[in-house]
Amino acid sequence: MSLILDLFSVAAIGAGVFFFLAGTVGLLRFPDPLSRLHALTKADNLGLGLVVLGLLPRAESLLAALMLVAVWALVQLAGATASQLIGRAVRRKGPAA
Amino acid sequence: MSVLLALDVGLALLVFAVAAWTVFAPGAFAATVGYVVYGLLLSLVWIRLFAVDVALTEAAIGSGVTGVLLIGAAARLRRAGTTTAEETPSGSTRLFAACLCLLVSAALAGVVLLLPDQGPTLAPQAMERLPETGLGNPVTAVLIAYRSFDTVLEKVVLVLAVVGVWSLAADRYWGGAPGEARAERPEPTLAFFAQVLAPVGILVGVHVFWVGADEPGGAFQGGAILAAMWMILMMARLTEAPQSNAFWLRLALIAGPVVFLAAGVAGVAVAGGFFAYPSGLAKPIILFIETFMTFTIAVTLAMLVAGPPRREPRQ
Numbered sequence: 455m456s457l458i459l460d461l462f463s464v465a466a467i468g469a470g471v472f473f474f475l476a477g478t479v480g481l482l483r484f485p486d487p488l489s490r491l492h493a494l495t496k497a498d499n500l501g502l503g504l505v506v507l508g509l510l511p512r513a514e515s516l517l518a519a520l521m522l523v524a525v526w527a528l529v530q531l532a533g534a535t536a537s538q539l540i541g542r543a544v545r546r547k548g549p550a551a
Numbered sequence: 552m553s554v555l556l557a558l559d560v561g562l563a564l565l566v567f568a569v570a571a572w573t574v575f576a577p578g579a580f581a582a583t584v585g586y587v588v589y590g591l592l593l594s595l596v597w598i599r600l601f602a603v604d605v606a607l608t609e610a611a612i613g614s615g616v617t618g619v620l621l622i623g624a625a626a627r628l629r630r631a632g633t634t635t636a637e638e639t640p641s642g643s644t645r646l647f648a649a650c651l652c653l654l655v656s657a658a659l660a661g662v663v664l665l666l667p668d669q670g671p672t673l674a675p676q677a678m679e680r681l682p683e684t685g686l687g688n689p690v691t692a693v694l695i696a697y698r699s700f701d702t703v704l705e706k707v708v709l710v711l712a713v714v715g716v717w718s719l720a721a722d723r724y725w726g727g728a729p730g731e732a733r734a735e736r737p738e739p740t741l742a743f744f745a746q747v748l749a750p751v752g753i754l755v756g757v758h759v760f761w762v763g764a765d766e767p768g769g770a771f772q773g774g775a776i777l778a779a780m781w782m783i784l785m786m787a788r789l790t791e792a793p794q795s796n797a798f799w800l801r802l803a804l805i806a807g808p809v810v811f812l813a814a815g816v817a818g819v820a821v822a823g824g825f826f827a828y829p830s831g832l833a834k835p836i837i838l839f840i841e842t843f844m845t846f847t848i849a850v851t852l853a854m855l856v857a858g859p860p861r862r863e864p865r866q
Contacts, residue, residue, distance in 0.1 A: 528751070535744035
């Protein structure tokens, strides 16, 4: 049972790290601010979500697990808001600004 | 080389790289972003050194509040524009500053490397007397019980900082509210964010303060989180910054140090010493003091970020 849980953790965290890597590559390589934001949100949402999912079986208690999920939810909220604000600023001033 | 050692070396190299990038960054805004990242990496370093209290403080104050302050300063410098170009230090001044910094860093590095393996420490004594305070977190015991006078003075310095910021106001704005008059419509995205985040953030801030008695956390970290929630509400224009001549605001700014000092003086009469707490009652007294401290720290940090008054006071 613990072997299966370990494998699950490794797979989920590995997938999360892959999304972070892909998001970072996108942030560095994509041509304009809006597509760079698109790449960044994938790392925040899916990458962190998968890392948290992989850490859940290793949480010490139910409370610790809920805290992990809360961290993910808060990062989602902050990431989505920041992306909206940056996107709006880009649209108002044009991508060159 | 074990995985953890590789992680530590990588983290240290990353801290150095981000520090160098911050120094050589092309503009004030980019440098500020570099500084915030540097602070967050540094709090990871503190966690690796098992100093979770310091890590929380570094993330909340060093990176968070200072970051907001610096971004505000960078935005004002950008608006000021040409005047700052004339004030940019010359090459020789920069070289001199760089040499001084290198000298200080080298001296610090030398001292750290020359320390004996078993450095002088008061940790055993601190842990030995911990049960008398009723606390479980030795860091809180050091701050509020062993060296409380230092902590009071630190809080007084914070109040002085607010007085300093307010002193930058023009005479006709003295006593008025910080920030421009709100002509624009509030940004709906930011308003939604503030409405969802503030209740959660206030809960987290109070939680961090409350668990500080027994686990990592405390008045400063909790107060910084509460201050951040107030800042977000002000940025989203859901609430206005208060007038700096408001009586409740002045009272809130000094409540922490005043209660702390009063408790210290009361110790002379009750427990036979300045800042002595009567045995058995130490923990409730410490929590009582910390409650007011958290509140004052939250108000002080938010007022520091709000800046000097820029509106004429209403009658």
